[in-house]
Amino acid sequence: MTTTTDTPVDTVVRVEDVRALLDGVWESFLGAEEPLLTAALPAHLGGWTAAVSVTGTWRAQITIEVVDPLARLVTAHMLGRDEEPAVEDVRDALGELVNMVGGNIKSLHHGTAMLSLPWVGYGEDAPPPLLRETCRLDLTWRGLPLRVLVHVSASAAAADERRHSG
Amino acid sequence: MKILIVDDSRVMRQIVIRTLRQAGLGDHAVVEGGDGREGLGLVQAENPDIVLSDWNMPEMSGIDFLQAVRASGSTVPFGFVTSEGSPEMRSRAEAAGAQFLIAKPFTPEVFADAIGGALGALH
Numbered sequence: 001m002t003t004t005t006d007t008p009v010d011t012v013v014r015v016e017d018v019r020a021l022l023d024g025v026w027e028s029f030l031g032a033e034e035p036l037l038t039a040a041l042p043a044h045l046g047g048w049t050a051a052v053s054v055t056g057t058w059r060a061q062i063t064i065e066v067v068d069p070l071a072r073l074v075t076a077h078m079l080g081r082d083e084e085p086a087v088e089d090v091r092d093a094l095g096e097l098v099n100m101v102g103g104n105i106k107s108l109h110h111g112t113a114m115l116s117l118p119w120v121g122y123g124e125d126a127p128p129p130l131l132r133e134t135c136r137l138d139l140t141w142r143g144l145p146l147r148v149l150v151h152v153s154a155s156a157a158a159a160d161e162r163r164h165s166g
Numbered sequence: 167m168k169i170l171i172v173d174d175s176r177v178m179r180q181i182v183i184r185t186l187r188q189a190g191l192g193d194h195a196v197v198e199g200g201d202g203r204e205g206l207g208l209v210q211a212e213n214p215d216i217v218l219s220d221w222n223m224p225e226m227s228g229i230d231f232l233q234a235v236r237a238s239g240s241t242v243p244f245g246f247v248t249s250e251g252s253p254e255m256r257s258r259a260e261a262a263g264a265q266f267l268i269a270k271p272f273t274p275e276v277f278a279d280a281i282g283g284a285l286g287a288l289h
Contacts, residue, residue, distance in 0.1 A: 025271045027271075028273065029181065029271060075177070078180075080180065080184055089177060092175050093177045099222065100246060102249070107251055107269075115222055140276060
Protein backbone atom coordinates (compact mmCIF):
# COMPACT_ATOMS: atom_id res chain seq x y z
CA MET A 1 0.00 0.00 0.00
CA THR A 2 1.30 3.44 -0.90
CA THR A 3 0.83 6.36 1.44
CA THR A 4 1.46 10.02 0.81
CA THR A 5 1.79 12.95 3.17
CA ASP A 6 -0.38 15.22 1.02
CA THR A 7 -3.80 14.41 -0.47
CA PRO A 8 -3.45 14.62 -4.24
CA VAL A 9 -6.53 14.49 -6.41
CA ASP A 10 -6.86 10.98 -7.81
CA THR A 11 -6.93 11.45 -11.55
CA VAL A 12 -7.24 7.76 -12.38
CA VAL A 13 -10.24 6.99 -14.55
CA ARG A 14 -11.28 3.35 -14.38
CA VAL A 15 -12.72 1.83 -17.51
CA GLU A 16 -15.33 -0.09 -15.49
CA ASP A 17 -16.53 3.14 -13.82
CA VAL A 18 -16.91 4.92 -17.17
CA ARG A 19 -18.72 1.91 -18.62
CA ALA A 20 -21.14 1.81 -15.68
CA LEU A 21 -21.86 5.55 -16.04
CA LEU A 22 -22.33 5.21 -19.79
CA ASP A 23 -24.67 2.22 -19.37
CA GLY A 24 -26.73 4.26 -16.88
CA VAL A 25 -27.03 7.21 -19.26
CA TRP A 26 -27.84 4.91 -22.18
CA GLU A 27 -30.49 2.96 -20.31
CA SER A 28 -32.14 6.11 -19.02
CA PHE A 29 -32.36 7.96 -22.33
CA LEU A 30 -32.16 5.26 -24.99
CA GLY A 31 -33.81 2.30 -23.30
CA ALA A 32 -32.63 -0.94 -21.75
CA GLU A 33 -33.86 -3.25 -24.52
CA GLU A 34 -30.65 -3.09 -26.54
CA PRO A 35 -27.47 -2.72 -24.46
CA LEU A 36 -24.16 -1.29 -25.56
CA LEU A 37 -21.80 -4.07 -26.65
CA THR A 38 -18.02 -4.11 -26.51
CA ALA A 39 -16.50 -4.23 -29.99
CA ALA A 40 -13.25 -4.03 -31.90
CA LEU A 41 -13.34 -0.79 -33.89
CA PRO A 42 -11.04 0.81 -36.45
CA ALA A 43 -8.71 3.57 -35.28
CA HIS A 44 -10.73 6.29 -36.97
CA LEU A 45 -14.52 6.10 -36.96
CA GLY A 46 -15.22 9.27 -38.88
CA GLY A 47 -18.46 11.09 -38.24
CA TRP A 48 -19.37 13.13 -35.18
CA THR A 49 -17.19 14.09 -32.23
CA ALA A 50 -18.55 15.59 -29.01
CA ALA A 51 -16.28 16.69 -26.17
CA VAL A 52 -16.29 18.44 -22.81
CA SER A 53 -13.27 19.49 -20.80
CA VAL A 54 -12.68 19.61 -17.07
CA THR A 55 -10.37 22.27 -15.70
CA GLY A 56 -9.23 22.83 -12.12
CA THR A 57 -7.60 20.50 -9.63
CA TRP A 58 -8.41 17.74 -12.13
CA ARG A 59 -7.85 18.37 -15.83
CA ALA A 60 -9.40 16.11 -18.44
CA GLN A 61 -11.24 15.87 -21.71
CA ILE A 62 -14.13 13.46 -22.28
CA THR A 63 -14.88 12.67 -25.91
CA ILE A 64 -17.58 10.64 -27.63
CA GLU A 65 -17.16 9.68 -31.29
CA VAL A 66 -20.10 8.26 -33.24
CA VAL A 67 -20.80 7.50 -36.86
CA ASP A 68 -23.50 9.63 -38.47
CA PRO A 69 -26.25 6.95 -38.64
CA LEU A 70 -25.86 6.28 -34.90
CA ALA A 71 -25.83 9.99 -34.11
CA ARG A 72 -29.16 10.35 -35.90
CA LEU A 73 -30.58 7.24 -34.24
CA VAL A 74 -29.56 8.45 -30.78
CA THR A 75 -31.04 11.88 -31.46
CA ALA A 76 -34.36 10.45 -32.64
CA HIS A 77 -34.54 8.27 -29.52
CA MET A 78 -33.71 11.13 -27.18
CA LEU A 79 -36.40 13.26 -28.81
CA GLY A 80 -38.84 10.33 -28.74
CA ARG A 81 -39.62 10.70 -32.44
CA ASP A 82 -39.36 8.43 -35.46
CA GLU A 83 -38.65 11.05 -38.10
CA GLU A 84 -35.19 12.03 -39.30
CA PRO A 85 -33.73 14.63 -36.89
CA ALA A 86 -32.40 17.99 -38.02
CA VAL A 87 -28.62 18.50 -37.94
CA GLU A 88 -28.99 21.06 -35.15
CA ASP A 89 -30.86 18.50 -33.05
CA VAL A 90 -28.08 15.95 -33.67
CA ARG A 91 -25.53 18.52 -32.49
CA ASP A 92 -27.67 19.31 -29.45
CA ALA A 93 -28.27 15.64 -28.51
CA LEU A 94 -24.60 14.68 -28.80
CA GLY A 95 -23.60 17.70 -26.73
CA GLU A 96 -26.06 16.69 -24.03
CA LEU A 97 -24.84 13.09 -24.14
CA VAL A 98 -21.18 14.03 -23.62
CA ASN A 99 -22.22 16.60 -21.01
CA MET A 100 -23.96 13.88 -18.99
CA VAL A 101 -21.12 11.39 -19.31
CA GLY A 102 -18.48 14.05 -18.62
CA GLY A 103 -20.37 15.50 -15.67
CA ASN A 104 -20.76 12.07 -14.09
CA ILE A 105 -17.07 11.26 -14.62
CA LYS A 106 -16.12 14.61 -13.07
CA SER A 107 -18.34 13.82 -10.08
CA LEU A 108 -16.21 10.72 -9.36
CA HIS A 109 -13.25 12.94 -8.53
CA HIS A 110 -12.80 15.15 -5.50
CA GLY A 111 -11.38 18.62 -5.82
CA THR A 112 -12.53 21.84 -7.40
CA ALA A 113 -13.01 21.76 -11.14
CA MET A 114 -15.29 23.21 -13.81
CA LEU A 115 -17.02 21.40 -16.63
CA SER A 116 -17.01 23.23 -19.96
CA LEU A 117 -19.94 23.64 -22.25
CA PRO A 118 -19.92 20.82 -24.84
CA TRP A 119 -18.15 21.11 -28.17
CA VAL A 120 -19.66 19.14 -31.06
CA GLY A 121 -18.23 18.83 -34.56
CA TYR A 122 -18.27 16.63 -37.61
CA GLY A 123 -14.78 15.18 -38.07
CA GLU A 124 -11.73 14.46 -35.94
CA ASP A 125 -11.05 16.38 -32.72
CA ALA A 126 -7.49 15.85 -31.55
CA PRO A 127 -7.01 16.39 -27.82
CA PRO A 128 -4.60 19.08 -26.68
CA PRO A 129 -1.00 17.73 -26.67
CA LEU A 130 -0.63 18.03 -22.88
CA LEU A 131 -3.39 15.47 -22.36
CA ARG A 132 -2.87 11.72 -22.44
CA GLU A 133 -5.45 9.04 -23.20
CA THR A 134 -6.31 7.15 -20.02
CA CYS A 135 -9.53 5.37 -20.91
CA ARG A 136 -11.05 4.06 -24.15
CA LEU A 137 -14.33 2.23 -24.67
CA ASP A 138 -15.01 0.82 -28.13
CA LEU A 139 -18.67 -0.15 -28.38
CA THR A 140 -21.60 -0.73 -30.69
CA TRP A 141 -25.29 -0.04 -30.33
CA ARG A 142 -27.64 -1.68 -32.79
CA GLY A 143 -24.55 -2.68 -34.74
CA LEU A 144 -23.31 0.90 -35.13
CA PRO A 145 -19.98 1.99 -33.60
CA LEU A 146 -19.21 4.56 -30.96
CA ARG A 147 -16.11 5.34 -28.92
CA VAL A 148 -15.72 7.04 -25.54
CA LEU A 149 -12.32 8.49 -24.69
CA VAL A 150 -11.01 10.13 -21.52
CA HIS A 151 -7.80 12.12 -21.69
CA VAL A 152 -6.17 13.51 -18.55
CA SER A 153 -3.25 15.82 -17.90
CA ALA A 154 -0.08 13.92 -18.86
CA SER A 155 1.77 15.00 -15.72
CA ALA A 156 -1.13 13.98 -13.45
CA ALA A 157 -1.43 10.63 -15.22
CA ALA A 158 2.27 9.95 -14.63
CA ALA A 159 1.93 10.89 -10.94
CA ASP A 160 -1.06 8.57 -10.58
CA GLU A 161 0.83 5.71 -12.16
CA ARG A 162 3.64 6.19 -9.65
CA ARG A 163 1.23 6.31 -6.70
CA HIS A 164 -0.87 3.34 -7.78
CA SER A 165 2.11 1.14 -8.69
CA GLY A 166 3.61 1.53 -5.22
CA MET B 167 -49.68 24.68 -11.99
CA LYS B 168 -47.00 26.17 -14.22
CA ILE B 169 -43.53 24.64 -14.56
CA LEU B 170 -40.59 26.66 -15.97
CA ILE B 171 -37.89 24.50 -17.60
CA VAL B 172 -34.58 26.25 -18.31
CA ASP B 173 -31.93 24.40 -20.32
CA ASP B 174 -29.78 25.41 -23.27
CA SER B 175 -30.44 22.00 -24.85
CA ARG B 176 -33.79 21.75 -26.67
CA VAL B 177 -33.40 17.97 -26.67
CA MET B 178 -33.01 17.93 -22.88
CA ARG B 179 -36.03 20.20 -22.42
CA GLN B 180 -38.03 17.66 -24.44
CA ILE B 181 -36.70 14.82 -22.27
CA VAL B 182 -37.62 16.71 -19.09
CA ILE B 183 -41.15 17.35 -20.41
CA ARG B 184 -41.50 13.65 -21.30
CA THR B 185 -40.22 12.65 -17.85
CA LEU B 186 -42.68 15.00 -16.16
CA ARG B 187 -45.44 13.25 -18.08
CA GLN B 188 -44.13 9.82 -17.02
CA ALA B 189 -43.97 11.08 -13.42
CA GLY B 190 -47.66 11.94 -13.50
CA LEU B 191 -47.01 15.67 -13.81
CA GLY B 192 -47.97 16.01 -17.45
CA ASP B 193 -51.17 17.97 -16.89
CA HIS B 194 -49.37 21.16 -15.92
CA ALA B 195 -48.50 24.10 -18.15
CA VAL B 196 -44.84 24.23 -19.22
CA VAL B 197 -42.81 27.31 -20.10
CA GLU B 198 -39.32 26.92 -21.61
CA GLY B 199 -36.20 29.08 -21.45
CA GLY B 200 -32.82 28.60 -23.16
CA ASP B 201 -30.47 30.03 -20.50
CA GLY B 202 -30.45 31.66 -17.08
CA ARG B 203 -30.97 35.17 -18.39
CA GLU B 204 -34.06 34.14 -20.32
CA GLY B 205 -35.20 32.11 -17.32
CA LEU B 206 -34.95 35.14 -15.04
CA GLY B 207 -37.20 37.12 -17.35
CA LEU B 208 -39.67 34.24 -17.46
CA VAL B 209 -39.78 33.94 -13.65
CA GLN B 210 -40.86 37.58 -13.55
CA ALA B 211 -43.20 37.45 -16.56
CA GLU B 212 -44.79 34.03 -16.08
CA ASN B 213 -44.78 33.65 -12.28
CA PRO B 214 -44.18 29.86 -12.40
CA ASP B 215 -45.02 27.55 -9.50
CA ILE B 216 -41.68 25.74 -9.79
CA VAL B 217 -38.43 26.15 -11.75
CA LEU B 218 -36.36 23.24 -13.12
CA SER B 219 -33.00 24.49 -14.36
CA ASP B 220 -29.82 23.13 -15.89
CA TRP B 221 -26.61 24.30 -14.20
CA ASN B 222 -24.09 24.59 -17.03
CA MET B 223 -25.47 27.10 -19.56
CA PRO B 224 -24.12 29.96 -21.69
CA GLU B 225 -25.01 33.60 -20.97
CA MET B 226 -26.10 32.96 -17.37
CA SER B 227 -25.38 29.71 -15.50
CA GLY B 228 -28.01 27.97 -13.41
CA ILE B 229 -26.41 28.97 -10.11
CA ASP B 230 -26.23 32.64 -11.19
CA PHE B 231 -29.84 32.36 -12.32
CA LEU B 232 -30.91 31.01 -8.92
CA GLN B 233 -29.00 33.73 -7.08
CA ALA B 234 -30.64 36.39 -9.25
CA VAL B 235 -34.09 34.88 -8.62
CA ARG B 236 -33.55 34.93 -4.86
CA ALA B 237 -32.05 38.45 -5.02
CA SER B 238 -35.24 39.61 -6.73
CA GLY B 239 -37.20 38.46 -3.68
CA SER B 240 -38.82 35.45 -5.34
CA THR B 241 -39.26 32.33 -3.22
CA VAL B 242 -40.41 30.13 -6.11
CA PRO B 243 -39.37 26.47 -5.56
CA PHE B 244 -36.22 25.90 -7.60
CA GLY B 245 -34.52 22.64 -8.52
CA PHE B 246 -31.51 21.81 -10.65
CA VAL B 247 -31.54 19.09 -13.29
CA THR B 248 -27.89 18.71 -14.10
CA SER B 249 -25.19 16.27 -15.14
CA GLU B 250 -23.18 16.76 -11.95
CA GLY B 251 -24.47 15.45 -8.65
CA SER B 252 -21.36 15.70 -6.48
CA PRO B 253 -21.73 16.60 -2.79
CA GLU B 254 -20.00 19.92 -3.52
CA MET B 255 -22.56 20.82 -6.20
CA ARG B 256 -25.44 19.79 -3.97
CA SER B 257 -24.22 21.91 -1.08
CA ARG B 258 -23.66 24.92 -3.39
CA ALA B 259 -27.19 24.49 -4.74
CA GLU B 260 -28.70 24.26 -1.27
CA ALA B 261 -26.72 27.24 0.03
CA ALA B 262 -28.01 29.35 -2.88
CA GLY B 263 -31.61 28.44 -2.09
CA ALA B 264 -32.38 25.41 -4.26
CA GLN B 265 -34.88 22.87 -2.94
CA PHE B 266 -33.32 19.89 -4.78
CA LEU B 267 -30.79 18.74 -7.35
CA ILE B 268 -31.65 15.95 -9.77
CA ALA B 269 -28.57 14.42 -11.40
CA LYS B 270 -28.77 13.20 -14.99
CA PRO B 271 -29.50 10.46 -15.85
CA PHE B 272 -32.76 10.43 -13.92
CA THR B 273 -35.99 8.45 -13.65
CA PRO B 274 -39.64 9.56 -13.46
CA GLU B 275 -39.68 8.36 -9.84
CA VAL B 276 -36.86 10.75 -8.93
CA PHE B 277 -38.76 13.60 -10.60
CA ALA B 278 -41.98 12.74 -8.76
CA ASP B 279 -40.22 12.56 -5.39
CA ALA B 280 -38.19 15.76 -5.80
CA ILE B 281 -40.93 17.93 -7.27
CA GLY B 282 -43.64 16.51 -5.03
CA GLY B 283 -41.44 17.11 -2.01
CA ALA B 284 -40.62 20.70 -2.99
CA LEU B 285 -44.25 21.57 -3.65
CA GLY B 286 -45.51 19.65 -0.62
CA ALA B 287 -43.20 21.60 1.65
CA LEU B 288 -45.07 24.77 0.68
CA HIS B 289 -48.40 23.49 1.93
